[in-house]
Amino acid sequence: MHNFFALFQLPEQFDIDMAKLETNFRAIQSASHPDRYVTASDAEKLAAIQTATSANEAYKTLKNPALRAAYLLSLQGITAIAETNTAMPADFLMQQMEWREAIEDAENAKDVSALDVLLGTIRAESKNLQHLLSEQFKQQQLNDATDGTRKLIFMEKVQADIRDIIEKLES
Amino acid sequence: MALLQISEPGQSPAPHQHKLAVGIDLGTTNSLVATVRSGMATVLQDAHGHALLPSVVRYLPDGQVVVGHEAQAQQSQDPTNTIVSVKRFMGRALEDISDRAHIPYKFVNRAQVAIETRAGVKNPIEISAEILRVLKERAEKALGSELVGAVITVPAYFDDAQRQATKDAAKLAGLHVLRLLNEPTAAAVAYGLDNAAEGTYAIYDLGGGTFDISILRLTKGVFEVLSTSGDAALGGDDFDHRIYCWVLDQIRQNSKSFIPLNEADTRLLLTKARQAKEWLTDNYEAQVVCRLSTGQLVDVTLDVTQFNELTQTLVNKTLTPTRKALRDAGLEVADIKGVVLVGGATRMPHVRHAVADYFQQEPLTNLDPDKVVALGAAIQANALVGNKGDEDLLLLDVTPLSLGIETMGGLTEKIIPRNSTLPVARAQEFTTYKDGQTAMSFHVVQGERELVADNRSLARFDLRGIPPMAAGAARIRITFQVDADGLLSVSAREQTSGVEAHVMVKPSYGLNEAEIAHMLSSSYNAATTDKQARALAEAQVDANALIGAIQAALTTDGHLLNDAEKQQINAKITALQASIHAASSDAIRTDTDALNHATEAFAARRMDASVKRALAGKNLDSIEL
Numbered sequence: 001m002h003n004f005f006a007l008f009q010l011p012e013q014f015d016i017d018m019a020k021l022e023t024n025f026r027a028i029q030s031a032s033h034p035d036r037y038v039t040a041s042d043a044e045k046l047a048a049i050q051t052a053t054s055a056n057e058a059y060k061t062l063k064n065p066a067l068r069a070a071y072l073l074s075l076q077g078i079t080a081i082a083e084t085n086t087a088m089p090a091d092f093l094m095q096q097m098e099w100r101e102a103i104e105d106a107e108n109a110k111d112v113s114a115l116d117v118l119l120g121t122i123r124a125e126s127k128n129l130q131h132l133l134s135e136q137f138k139q140q141q142l143n144d145a146t147d148g149t150r151k152l153i154f155m156e157k158v159q160a161d162i163r164d165i166i167e168k169l170e171s
Numbered sequence: 172m173a174l175l176q177i178s179e180p181g182q183s184p185a186p187h188q189h190k191l192a193v194g195i196d197l198g199t200t201n202s203l204v205a206t207v208r209s210g211m212a213t214v215l216q217d218a219h220g221h222a223l224l225p226s227v228v229r230y231l232p233d234g235q236v237v238v239g240h241e242a243q244a245q246q247s248q249d250p251t252n253t254i255v256s257v258k259r260f261m262g263r264a265l266e267d268i269s270d271r272a273h274i275p276y277k278f279v280n281r282a283q284v285a286i287e288t289r290a291g292v293k294n295p296i297e298i299s300a301e302i303l304r305v306l307k308e309r310a311e312k313a314l315g316s317e318l319v320g321a322v323i324t325v326p327a328y329f330d331d332a333q334r335q336a337t338k339d340a341a342k343l344a345g346l347h348v349l350r351l352l353n354e355p356t357a358a359a360v361a362y363g364l365d366n367a368a369e370g371t372y373a374i375y376d377l378g379g380g381t382f383d384i385s386i387l388r389l390t391k392g393v394f395e396v397l398s399t400s401g402d403a404a405l406g407g408d409d410f411d412h413r414i415y416c417w418v419l420d421q422i423r424q425n426s427k428s429f430i431p432l433n434e435a436d437t438r439l440l441l442t443k444a445r446q447a448k449e450w451l452t453d454n455y456e457a458q459v460v461c462r463l464s465t466g467q468l469v470d471v472t473l474d475v476t477q478f479n480e481l482t483q484t485l486v487n488k489t490l491t492p493t494r495k496a497l498r499d500a501g502l503e504v505a506d507i508k509g510v511v512l513v514g515g516a517t518r519m520p521h522v523r524h525a526v527a528d529y530f531q532q533e534p535l536t537n538l539d540p541d542k543v544v545a546l547g548a549a550i551q552a553n554a555l556v557g558n559k560g561d562e563d564l565l566l567l568d569v570t571p572l573s574l575g576i577e578t579m580g581g582l583t584e585k586i587i588p589r590n591s592t593l594p595v596a597r598a599q600e601f602t603t604y605k606d607g608q609t610a611m612s613f614h615v616v617q618g619e620r621e622l623v624a625d626n627r628s629l630a631r632f633d634l635r636g637i638p639p640m641a642a643g644a645a646r647i648r649i650t651f652q653v654d655a656d657g658l659l660s661v662s663a664r665e666q667t668s669g670v671e672a673h674v675m676v677k678p679s680y681g682l683n684e685a686e687i688a689h690m691l692s693s694s695y696n697a698a699t700t701d702k703q704a705r706a707l708a709e710a711q712v713d714a715n716a717l718i719g720a721i722q723a724a725l726t727t728d729g730h731l732l733n734d735a736e737k738q739q740i741n742a743k744i745t746a747l748q749a750s751i752h753a754a755s756s757d758a759i760r761t762d763t764d765a766l767n768h769a770t771e772a773f774a775a776r777r778m779d780a781s782v783k784r785a786l787a788g789k790n791l792d793s794i795e796l
Contacts, residue, residue: 009786022390024786026390026391026393026395026565027782027785027786027788028782028785028786029393029565029567030393030563030565030785031778031781031782031784031785032778032781032782033565033567033655034594034654034655035350035551035554035555035565035566035655036565038320038349038350038555038556038557039555039556039557040720041717041720041721041767041770041774042764042767043767043768043770043771043773043774044720044774044777044778046771046774047771047774047775047777047778048778049594049654049655050775050778051775051778051779051782052594053594053595053596053652056591056592056593056594056595057595057596059592060591060592163498163499166498167495167498170491170494170495171491
């Protein structure tokens, strides 16, 4: 299995050149996508689907900051979300509970625009956290980075839940 | 700096052989076939100059089957034997069809919905195959030779069962399916290449029976689908149906005694409703006049305002998936550079207004909304068989619906989320519930809902022979794989013992291989020896092609192998060359498979090398010397 960063010829770090990631993703897909091998031998078709599948997986992982951070940690042998290790700082837990309450209120009031505002707030929080994470990875503060990654993953989850609720309210 | 690209040896086709490939839009209302000729995508016409083939199939008393305009003209006289909009029934069970009381067919309740006709019970796959057969004949007549293959379009929001049914129909019609292509993606290809478009576009596709919305990013020939959404049971037919219901109401109000309609009258009024809808595109009011079989005269007038009121909820229903697609792509309305309209139903002015209002811009309509899908499919077919033209064209499509597995309590565990780029593979581990449990049943489902019962059931399979262990000790790894056609296969493996089970997800509603084989053999009356001769010839052609391709690969990339590896491959080539002259297609197939298998590592190394070359080509300016 390729190292995802190496596959896209990117340095192994949290801050990445998104434009280069996209360009190289498209280059790899242009060379390996199954559509290029429709009339090829079975062995070549197999190689194509394997390469294209792992390129998709790698691209998806590096494109998303939370997944990218978790992947960086995994390269250091750290599992960001383990069943046995989900401890969160108290202030973050408070924050989460507030968000959950706000979501519930908005859901009960069928207030989509309140949910949209909440999404914006969390997105901004997430951006701040990413700046912090970038520093922590640079300084090799892996304990802090693990905490930060965990928060980021939780925020993604909250945002996904909000989107699901909006969808439910709108349909 | 844009670099000129040169194709890899062995991958570019020999200049003299232009392979005949077509794109087919198998639509709810109309179907089309298109191809690329002298670099131009063109829709092929029938002998009367018609490009659109109405998707109507009629089974005649004398055993003949007619498809298209002729069948459409007689639908009111022979409603139970004339099937329209069969696409709505593809991959569906009877209970999925909500408005069946208003459809004049004799439905048969089987695993998959079927219709009783005078030619016997016909399922949607067989009926669709009749349409495809006519298009295949049209193409072969126009192009003067047999087709290498076809790209067939499906609504982006089609689930696995509907896709599989479409592929089965093509097989039944004797077509080699190069790829199933999502309709909005096909439209984007035709539009994007025609307009040299770059940026993020929305494709709003309201067809006869389905609605799709896709958000795509176009960059230098790469069409990347960011998200897709839709409604597989919403289309122009529903607008007709609203008018039909309104006319019924009018009849009831105007006459004291109302006799329920027979099948012929139902079909007649539905046809009149469709004509009224089309008339209202350019006119303020439409008159519906006809005489029912009871002798009763129907004469009512519907104006645009009434029509818009009757159907506004349908138009609004398209905006929910539209918002969802934008949200899934992480974009806002302002990020969308253009909106392309596809499908005949987008001709309705109030649909256009709603789209313009939502996206805050006038939609693009410079391509014929009826033809754009077939044209895009033809361009993709041309690229897939390796004809010269659009070498840079690459489509990166996504899964429309999440795929998952049933867990305890009837809950869905998602394995592959919706909008994952294809091809995709994902694995997850599960464990046993009871001590000593030696088998596990898996239920594969598709959909976004939490409860399994609310999602679509795709397949069930068992993994047996798990060594008895304490509850929760076994590690069963489930792998989901979705290929470039959007079709799913699932495998399960117990990690400690290595026990395995594998299923190509054949939906509960689909046909099994034996059924397809039976249908194929009963539709061809060829003698058995003919079939054997054909099988032998095909096996020989395939074997020679494979040997040729591998020898070419050895010449260019032989340095990727050591001498022992080369010898091994050469030995398999020699074995296959020997069996080509033997007269058994089975023996040739066996040796072909062996040669394929022997070259897997070589193919993987060549793939790595070609990926590296592609990256080097893109990054020449950034490499430091």
